[in-house]
Amino acid sequence: MTRKTVRIAMNGVTGRMGHRQHLVRSLLAIREQGGLDLGDGTILWPEPVLVGRRAYALEAMAREHGLDPENISTDLDAVLADRSEKAVDIYFDAQVTSARVEALKKAIAAGKHIYTEKPTATDLAGALELARLARAAGIRHGVVQDKLFLPGLLKLKRLVDGGFFGRILSVRGEFGYWVFEGDWQEAQRPSWNYRSQDGGGIVVDMFPHWEYVMHELFGRVRSVQALAATHIPERWDERGKPYQATADDAAYGIFELEGGAIAQINSSWAVRVHRDELVEFQVDGTEGSAVAGLRTCRVQHRGVTPKPVWNPDLPATHAFRDQWQEVPDNETFDNGFKAQWELFLRHVYADAPYHWDLAAGARGVQLAELGLKSAAQGRRIEVPEIAL
Template sequence: MRKIGIIMNGVTGRMGTNQHLGRSIAAIRQRGGLTLRDGSVVMPDPVLVGRNGAKLEELAKAWSVDRWSTDLDACLADPQNVIYFDAQSTLLRAASVRAALAAGKHVYCEKPLAGTLEDSLALAREAAKVGVKNGVVQDKLFLPGILKLKQVIASGFLGKVLSVRGEFGYWVFEGPMPPAQRPSWNYRKEDGGGIILDMFPHWQYVLENLFGRVTAVSCIGRTTIPERVDEVGKTYACTADDAAYATFEIEGGVVAHINSSWATRVNREDLLILQVDGTEGSAAVGLRECKVQSRVTTPKAVWNPDISNPIDFLAGWQTVPTTTTIDNAFKIQWEMFLRHVLEGAPFPHGFLEAAKGVQLAEVGLQSWAERRWVDVPALTAS
């Protein structure tokens, strides 16, 4: 068994702690490491990095991690650390990733890659110039529900896909009681917050990988809650969007409409639901489940508001069975990136793909500001 040093920067946050440290790296360690194609085993050896030493020490003890540090430069200078991972807030990420690239580290990070398309493309070019492996989290592609939907599409069950309708979100409490379940910086534009920058990178890679490239966007955003209470009980003004309503044109004629909101109450089966309608059938997918209805089992609906509807529409859908064991989405992608670094295995979620997500967010913000449709140019690193 050999070790691979991984600098994990920003893991004191919710996603960094739960998904990347606990359910990914710690889970791989608890399982005994990652077995490679040649039969050898590699054990992730993380060093937790951040600004709060007390929190880092507490996390290290909780997850049986030997190393933690508040000195990023020293960690980058240590040759035993091969990979740099970043889960900091958006505006802090680009500078740290740039430092990791200068140190010759392979880099894997949360999305969005940077706060602007310009910075994202610059990082993609720099990574290519240095010649290191690079990647970004695109976890929604590995959710059980999305994997089942991909299988349904590949089978031809839907026929020609016509449209996609998505509902995402939940009520984020304003505080102080109950306390907010998202960090306060998410609601301050000056700190890189906003649901468009947060969620449009997800919609970009989901739509492109399932249906095709997004070619145009019409978007309107809102800051629906003007004030919230932060982590120390202080009231602050919300300057970033917390809701967005967008329509996406996709190459081939598919139209997708997705509502994203942190100010909505859930009256559906999951926090994210996508309905895909095609000529031969439809699919409705959540985070874990996927339901389908074929053309031949589609009921004949007739508009008549004068009587109770005689059709139980929900009963006409069939659940796609779970036929394989599906692991945690973040852990799956971590293992893919480790194999990419150690074995040269394919990893299609590099910095250029990450830049596409930031591009879509910028186009969405432009559409909102100018109150019009905006085209999305095909993106290259040059």
């Protein structure tokens, strides 16, 4: 076996998602398993290079995880310009969205392969420019689309691919939880999420997720009609100071899908959870239905569908949830972020197929942009196919 070290610049890794999911549960987890076996006698060994604005935070993170203290930097330009044996091969971005485009452009210009969180840009024009620049540069590029790798959605895709549903009629999604305002309990999300001037808002955050989920499982989104709201107008930041929430914290969307199915997805940071998981999708088809969450998936086939009769004068005699059947795992599911990292690394170093690229990321930005436009204008808007 030959071990090949892959140096990866990780920008924004001091944030919650960058640290927990991408560093600890992905790259460090790959190292803990002995690296990534490409199947040709090569073992890839990821070597994170931590990039950020606060040197002390990077130093503390390197110490915590036993990383080389020399593999930290507050100077992205210097990291990208390095042509020594310590040059990075891949640039990963988990910064706030407003800082992402400039950094990705620099990495593309430096000839680095790109892997990035979403949304890839604050508007469609910026997202398309990145996709075109990456294509012209001939680099490999990928966008995090983690929800496709959740056990619940992998089971749901198995059902779709197996024809379980017959003709799919509708998709209903519920996502969200109560994010504390920050006054009497600390908020679970950073304050910039609630300021539109800083790139915040649940439409910008979640519609890119819903785009790839719908696109991959059910069909391309053909139209969107959305209503966005700011239910909590005042919140408290990380220093305990009040601020005005200028971004939407809830969005209610209806999407027409290619093939005729209708999807309705509610997203909210101002809702209390009364469901089994923080996100759930119900899919109804002519032959059967399913409800999928983060990890579980339950089904009800046409042949065993009960025949409810509406009678408000009598109490319900059946527990409707008990009439559904659990879909078995049938396989071992790895962390979704790690699984996609492994696919991207195989794409870069073993030429494995990979289609979750910057063009796919641009579709998500497009849907968010059109969703906000629909909410502002109060109308249904067609979603044209993207052409690079």
